[in-house]
Amino acid sequence: MSLGRFAKLNTGASIPHVGLGTWQSKPDVVKHAVKVALQSGYRHIDCAWIYGNEKEVGEAIRESNIPRSELFITTKLWNNSHRPEEVLPALETSLKNLGLDYVDLYLIHWPIAFKSGPAAVARDSEGKLLFENVDFTETYKAMEALIPTGKTKAIGVSNFSIKNLEKLLASAKIVPAANQVELHPENPQWELLEFCKAKGIHLTAYSPLGSTDSPLIKREEISKIAQKHNSNNANVLIAWGVQRGTSVIPKSTTESRIISNFQDIVLDEEDLKTLKAITEGKAPHRYCDPKDFWGVDIFN
DSSP states (O other), X not given: XXXXXXEEOTTSXXXXXXXXXXXXXXXXXXHHHHHHHHHTTOOEEEOOGGGTOHHHHHHHHHHHTOOGGGOEEEEEEOGGGOSHXXXXXXXXXXXXXXXXXXXXXXXXXXSOOBOSSSOSSOBOTTSOBXXXXXXXXHHHHHHHTTGGGTSBXXXXXXXXXXXXXXXXXXXXXXXXXXXXXXXXXXXXXXXXXXXXXXXXXEEEEESBTBSTTOSGGGOHHHHHHHHHTTOOHHHHHHHHHHHTTOEEOOBOOOHHHHHHHTOXXXXXXXXXXXXXXXXXXXXXXXXXXXHHHTOOOOOO
């Protein structure tokens, strides 16, 4: 059984350290995955409008019969709804999909605005991305206005660098409760971690195991640590994230892996030093970088 560890947000709310990610989980399988997760003790489910599976996630939540107050549900504002007047309707669409009255955390998915409209990723006749001239600080002001509605308990961001956080904090009235970013031993983002701790912003780690079939989880250093603890490589990576104070949202639709990912192990100082050495003197490696699929440099 998981130790059930929680982190505290700057709102005072508790966020479970280990949650279930639903990115790339197809609608026809995600419902079962969420059901298995909730039956196994998960209480933190991470969603997003762009994942296209909020309705099925919501069905699993309702059918679990777990009191809403025991769950922590996150979803995200997509890039085509960054105009201030679009923020509340976008949240209401997600709430309708999920069948919920509120979410616990609503995030700006990316610090970039695509052209407003029905297309999730609008492009011109030559295939070039179309953007909206909306600064994310304006979008965030509209996010702040969501709090009094009660439709989200907290607001935050995702994929924000220190530079973008500094810009946001210069005008924000509400400090983001969380920043969800790619974190794992090959992309530890130590400076971002320390910056967010200093500002009271919780970090959530997506892709904590790397991407699908990534070499990260197969690294020899990680295998040796797993053997030492009579565990598996995924649990080593999840424990690394939890012990850094971040919440971790590994994605899986495989029943055995969902259950296994919720089993805690505790790494010792030697393990942590081994994992930290992975990027010492080396450039970090991202498995999810918009330069590769949008041609946009978000992080530099």
